[in-house]
Amino acid sequence: xxxxxxxxxxxxxxxxxxxxxxxxxxxxxxxxxxxxxxxxxxxxxxxxxxxxxxxxxxxxxxxxxxxxxxxxxxxxxxxxxxxxxxxxxxxxxxxxxxxxxxxxxxxxxxxxxxxxxxxxxxxxxxxxxxxxxxxxxxxxxxxxxxxxxxxxxxxxxxxxxxxxxxxxxxxxxxxxxxxxxxxxxxxxxxxxxxxxxxxxxxxxxxxxxxxxxxxxxxxxxxxxxxxxxxxxxxxxxxxxxxxxxxxxxxxxxxxxxxxxxxxxxxxxxxxxxxxxxxxxxxxxxxxxxxxxxxxxxxxxxxxxxxxxxxxxxxxxxxxxxxxxxxxxxxxxxxxxxxxxxxxxxxxxxxxxxxxxxxxxxxxxxxx
Numbered sequence: 001x002x003x004x005x006x007x008x009x010x011x012x013x014x015x016x017x018x019x020x021x022x023x024x025x026x027x028x029x030x031x032x033x034x035x036x037x038x039x040x041x042x043x044x045x046x047x048x049x050x051x052x053x054x055x056x057x058x059x060x061x062x063x064x065x066x067x068x069x070x071x072x073x074x075x076x077x078x079x080x081x082x083x084x085x086x087x088x089x090x091x092x093x094x095x096x097x098x099x100x101x102x103x104x105x106x107x108x109x110x111x112x113x114x115x116x117x118x119x120x121x122x123x124x125x126x127x128x129x130x131x132x133x134x135x136x137x138x139x140x141x142x143x144x145x146x147x148x149x150x151x152x153x154x155x156x157x158x159x160x161x162x163x164x165x166x167x168x169x170x171x172x173x174x175x176x177x178x179x180x181x182x183x184x185x186x187x188x189x190x191x192x193x194x195x196x197x198x199x200x201x202x203x204x205x206x207x208x209x210x211x212x213x214x215x216x217x218x219x220x221x222x223x224x225x226x227x228x229x230x231x232x233x234x235x236x237x238x239x240x241x242x243x244x245x246x247x248x249x250x251x252x253x254x255x256x257x258x259x260x261x262x263x264x265x266x267x268x269x270x271x272x273x274x275x276x277x278x279x280x281x282x283x284x285x286x287x288x289x290x291x292x293x294x295x296x297x298x299x300x301x302x303x304x305x306x307x308x309x310x311x312x313x314x315x316x317x318x319x320x321x322x323x324x325x326x327x328x329x330x331x332x333x334x335x336x337x338x339x340x341x342x343x344x345x346x347x348x349x350x351x352x353x354x355x356x357x358x359x360x361x362x363x364x365x366x367x
Contacts, residue, residue, distance in 0.1 A: 019043065056086070070082070112149075120186050122176075147175055190212060202301065223272075244280060250273070250276075252306060267300070267301060268303060
C-alpha cells in the first residue's frame, strides 16, 4: 500500500470536485481487509451527518433507509452490502481529521469562492462531548473555528484545534492569512481585537469590523472618551418587536485618525451602539419583562454609513444562530456519539469527523 504525504494529497486535491477530493484521503487499511472503498464510506458519513444520522449505528440505519437512493446516486451494484456500524467506527478512528479539514477548505475555496466586499464572520465553537480533564488545568477539548458568509449562509473555511495545543487567536490568524487577497470584510468578537490579527487583515487587503471590550482596557477607555468628546459623523436608529421583546438600536460612528491609534492598523471609525428596550428574564414560572440599556463599541476599517455598519455588526451573529445553534440543536453536535465503554480518544476523533462532515451543509432561513 502506498501512503502519500499530506502535501502531495493537498496539491492533488486543488483541482478536484468533492468526491475526487475525498478519494485522495489516504486509506491506511490493509488491502486484504478492504470490503468497501474509503471514499464511499466517507460520502455516507457526510450525507448521513448532514441529515441527522449522528453516530455509528445511525449511519448503518441511514444506509438501510436510503439504500436505493445511494445505489442510484453512486452507481453501485444492486446487491451491494453497505458497511456496518463497526466499519464506520474503525474508519473514523483511523482518519486524520486535519487532512479532512484542509481538503474541505480546498473544495470550499473552489466551489464557494468569496466575493469582493462580502461579509465574513469568524468564530470558534468548542465540541462539548470532546472535553476531558474536567475544570482542571489539564482540560482539553476540540474546537472548530469557522469562516461563515453572512449573505450566503455557508462555511467557506475552518480550522480544527485543541485548546491545549494552541489558542483560538492563533487559529483565526491562520484563517485571516488564508483569506488574504479576497477583499472581504471580516467580523469577529472581542477575543480577536488583537493588534497582530488586525494587522494581518489589513496586510491581506481585507477590512474588519471587530467588537471592542475591556480585554483591551486602554483602547476601551479611549473609545469611551472619544464618544464623549468628538462629534459623530453619522447615526442611525432602528426599532423592532420580536418574540415579546422590544429593542431600539441607536448606531453612531465617530471618525478616528491614524495618528490617534497608530498601533491599530487601518482603523477609521469607532462605532457605538446603544441598545434599549425590554426583554424577558427568569424561568418560565417567574418570567417577567425587564428594561435594559447597554452600550457596545466596535472598531471598523470601512468608510460606511451608520446603517451599513449596524447591519454588518448584527449580521455577525448569524454564525451563532444559523450555524452554531443549528449544529447544536438540529445536528446534535454536542451530544456523545459513543457508548460508555469507548475511550476518550475515540470520542474526540469521531465527534470531530462528524462535525467536519456537516460543516458544508447550506442552511437557508428567512430573515
